[in-house]
Amino acid sequence: MNAPAAPRVRFAPSPTGHLHVGGARTALFNWLYARSQGGTFILRIEDTDQERSTEASYAAILRGMEWLGLEWDEGPGKGGPCGPYLQSERLDTYRDHLRRLADQGRAYRCFCTGADLEAREKAVTEAGGQWEGYDGKCRALSADASATLAAAGTPHAWRLHTPAEGVTFWYDLVVGKREFQNAVLVDRVIVKADGFPTYQFACVVDDQLMGITHVLRGDDHVSNTPFQILIYDAFGWTPPKFGHLPMILGPDRKRLSKRHGATSVEEFRDQGILPDAMINYLALLGWSIGAGGDEVLETAALVKSSASRKSTARRRLSTTTSWRTSTASTSSGCRRSSGCAGAADHRRARLGLGRGLAGGGC
Numbered sequence: 447m448n449a450p451a452a453p454r455v456r457f458a459p460s461p462t463g464h465l466h467v468g469g470a471r472t473a474l475f476n477w478l479y480a481r482s483q484g485g486t487f488i489l490r491i492e493d494t495d496q497e498r499s500t501e502a503s504y505a506a507i508l509r510g511m512e513w514l515g516l517e518w519d520e521g522p523g524k525g526g527p528c529g530p531y532l533q534s535e536r537l538d539t540y541r542d543h544l545r546r547l548a549d550q551g552r553a554y555r556c557f558c559t560g561a562d563l564e565a566r567e568k569a570v571t572e573a574g575g576q577w578e579g580y581d582g583k584c585r586a587l588s589a590d591a592s593a594t595l596a597a598a599g600t601p602h603a604w605r606l607h608t609p610a611e612g613v614t615f616w617y618d619l620v621v622g623k624r625e626f627q628n629a630v631l632v633d634r635v636i637v638k639a640d641g642f643p644t645y646q647f648a649c650v651v652d653d654q655l656m657g658i659t660h661v662l663r664g665d666d667h668v669s670n671t672p673f674q675i676l677i678y679d680a681f682g683w684t685p686p687k688f689g690h691l692p693m694i695l696g697p698d699r700k701r702l703s704k705r706h707g708a709t710s711v712e713e714f715r716d717q718g719i720l721p722d723a724m725i726n727y728l729a730l731l732g733w734s735i736g737a738g739g740d741e742v743l744e745t746a747a748l749v750k751s752s753a754s755r756k757s758t759a760r761r762r763l764s765t766t767t768s769w770r771t772s773t774a775s776t777s778s779g780c781r782r783s784s785g786c787a788g789a790a791d792h793r794r795a796r797l798g799l800g801r802g803l804a805g806g807g808c
Contacts, residue, residue: 453485453659458649460492461503464710465510468664468694471728476662477516488656489521491532494642510711514721528656533648540643543651544604552680553636555592555602556584580632604637606677614672619689626672634673646670650677658686665690694731
């Protein structure tokens with residue numbers, strides 16, 4: 447019997463702001479899983495939102511990852527067999543895959559403008575109905591009518607043709623079986639009128655081509671998953687395993703935001719927080735210190751446990767930081783920070799992880 451392939455996981459932030467602690471925790475859990483299983487950790491930048499993506503945010507994400515010591519095996523600055531790792535540099539790939547779906551009748555042009563959709567939504571709601579996001583108007587166009595409008599230069603997006611009946615389900619690594627009725631999964635846009643793919647389409651194509659085996663991300667993506675599974679199905683691909691981690695909450699049990707104080711990794715850094723303290727803090731949001739004093743337990747258990755660990759507690763970070771500050775020197779006198787040449791090796795040792803990596807091809 448062949449041994450299972452080494453896992454390939456990814457952290458795929460959008461460069462629309464600084465590295466949020468929620469994103470950092472997602473990156474950490476993916477990094478931990480890759481390191482503990484002899485797998486590959488990929489950093490991919492999802493910059494298809496041309497209006498909001500900035501070079502400053504891109505640079506801030508890289509700085510945050512480097513400060514935390516979450517080194518990636520493939521991605522910006524590292525390269526790899528599945529590059530490029532910026533989605534804005536992969537547009538030809540998305541066009542090719544859109545063409546495949548269009549040829550198979552699984553995607554269709556949509557000529558509806560934003561004003562058209564708003565007018566139809568208003569009409570439905572005023573009549574007492576519920577607008578689901580799209581009513582399938584352009585799906586009813588014949589192939590000839592659609593081609594004629596496109597040839598005339600009429601702006602259009604592309605939508606995925608989704609089933610109207612049945613259910614889409616998956617077994618989540620964190621909470622178990624999840625399912626959605628297909629009737630509520632509207633035909634979402636997969637390529638916008640400007641030719642750029644939507645997040646939904648690009649991430650599926652990239653995860654497939656990059657050989658991603660496990661998708662570990664925040665549970666704000668749960669509603670995206672069934673539609674993404676339908677994209678996998680349209681291509682005839684097998685989806686990766688999905689695990690959705692609970693969002694980090696503030697003391698008031700609401701999603702962590704600026705009103706709670708610092709939310710980005712660099713803000714905590716600027717307050718004097720040490721990298722190891724931040725790593726421990728993020729890990730403890732998904733686990734607690736074991737009886738044996740382990741700082742971070744087995745990754746598979748850590749990920750599984752996160753279903754019941756949602757709230758952030760600044761006092762936990764303060765306690766961790768105090769302890770870290772008092773023990774921040776190694777036996778060689780090297781401070782445990784990302785500025786130390788041995789920081790990455792120290793972090794591997796502290797987490798009980800081996801150094802060997804095994805990566806699958808594309």
